[in-house]
Amino acid sequence: MSGHELTAAVTATYEIWMRTNALIMEALAGHRLTPATFQALWAIDPDEPPPSMKVMAERLYCNAPNLTFITNQLTERGLVERAVDPSDRRSRVLVMTAKGREVRAELLRTTLEKTPLGVLSDSELRQLAGLLSRVVPLEGPAAG
Amino acid sequence: MSGHELTAAVTATYEIWMRTNALIMEALAGHRLTPATFQALWAIDPDEPPPSMKVMAERLYCNAPNLTFITNQLTERGLVERAVDPSDRRSRVLVMTAKGREVRAELLRTTLEKTPLGVLSDSELRQLAGLLSRVVPLEGPAAG
DNA sequence: TCCATTGTTTCGAGTCTCGAAGCAAAACGC
DNA sequence: GCGTTTTGCTTCGAGACTCGAAACAATGGA
Numbered sequence: 620m621s622g623h624e625l626t627a628a629v630t631a632t633y634e635i636w637m638r639t640n641a642l643i644m645e646a647l648a649g650h651r652l653t654p655a656t657f658q659a660l661w662a663i664d665p666d667e668p669p670p671s672m673k674v675m676a677e678r679l680y681c682n683a684p685n686l687t688f689i690t691n692q693l694t695e696r697g698l699v700e701r702a703v704d705p706s707d708r709r710s711r712v713l714v715m716t717a718k719g720r721e722v723r724a725e726l727l728r729t730t731l732e733k734t735p736l737g738v739l740s741d742s743e744l745r746q747l748a749g750l751l752s753r754v755v756p757l758e759g760p761a762a763g
Numbered sequence: 764m765s766g767h768e769l770t771a772a773v774t775a776t777y778e779i780w781m782r783t784n785a786l787i788m789e790a791l792a793g794h795r796l797t798p799a800t801f802q803a804l805w806a807i808d809p810d811e812p813p814p815s816m817k818v819m820a821e822r823l824y825c826n827a828p829n830l831t832f833i834t835n836q837l838t839e840r841g842l843v844e845r846a847v848d849p850s851d852r853r854s855r856v857l858v859m860t861a862k863g864r865e866v867r868a869e870l871l872r873t874t875l876e877k878t879p880l881g882v883l884s885d886s887e888l889r890q891l892a893g894l895l896s897r898v899v900p901l902e903g904p905a906a907g
Numbered sequence: 908t909c910c911a912t913t914g915t916t917t918c919g920a921g922t923c924t925c926g927a928a929g930c931a932a933a934a935c936g937c
Numbered sequence: 938g939c940g941t942t943t944t945g946c947t948t949c950g951a952g953a954c955t956c957g958a959a960a961c962a963a964t965g966g967a
Contacts, residue, residue: 631895751775
């Protein structure tokens with residue numbers, strides 16, 4: 620009967636996610652961002668080829684209209700730009716601007732500073748990351 | 764430089780949370796529930812004294828008007844009922860109905876079946892729960 | 908009693924998410 | 938090549954979620 624540990628783990632996941640959001644809210648607001656738009660910014664690794672809208676929608680677990688909305692928020696704030704994919708002119712890729720890189724890096728730093736996961740020691744973190752990598756095949760949002 | 768593991772852990776937390784939600788969405792919809800309303804239902808342990816609105820707002824990291832909205836959703840669906848707290852007649856406590864108990868138990872079961880965390884072995888789960896309990900002091904939503 | 912505080916609700920606004928429909932480009936079949 | 942289907946994105950309309958400001962009743966303290 621491992622039910623209790625599983626329940627605790629699911630609950631803890633929720634807690635950590637919500638607390639992290641609460642703790643970085645102020646920093647996000649400083650750039651007129653929200654959890655949803657910040658996740659989108661996070662999900663674009665500026666050192667990788669720019670992802671298409673379709674890929675982004677998969678990463679963020681949302682549908683196409685929603686991603687159009689989120690992308691508009693980011694472009695209005697000057698953090699990303701749409702560009703036509705030369706290999707498929709239907710597709711739009713999201714290119715991060717210089718400002719986008721700065722804001723993303725700053726907010727990532729803030730997140731790592733504030734996340735409750737920071738209380739763990741290096742060895743605990745290694746252990747945790749090892750376990751979680753078994754759970755999620757590590758192909759989602761860029762892991763910096 | 765533990766930055767990488769910390770980043771990976773934060774990302775994994777997000778991934779697990781989003782995936783779990785996606786996987787139980789259908790089951791939630793069967794009861795006209797959403798992630799937000801289900802979290803509220805989850806956060807009420809039917810074997811504990813009914814929590815006040817204020818306590819629930821803290822558990823769900825939302826403010827009072829939001830919790831009024833969520834509570835209305837749950838009462839309209841016959842899952843919880845408001846009751847006046849005899850010890851403080853300003854306060855409303857959320858009492859789960861019989862139907863609420865059933866639905867909560869069923870959806871909790873579904874969640875544990877579907878969560879990606881289920882791929883871990885018992886010993887891995889114990890390890891994970893141990894680490895996460897150091898991160899979140901275990902006082903949030905009832906851990907059933 | 909008077910007044911400040913607390914717990915909740917109402918109101919109005921803004922954000923987020925979705926399904927259906929529309930459009931252009933690509934891919935397919937002939 | 939040409940018509941048809943599929944794909945990627947956008948627009949539109951609606952509903953769900955969240956918040957701050959203001960209102961209200963009950964509490965507690967001077």
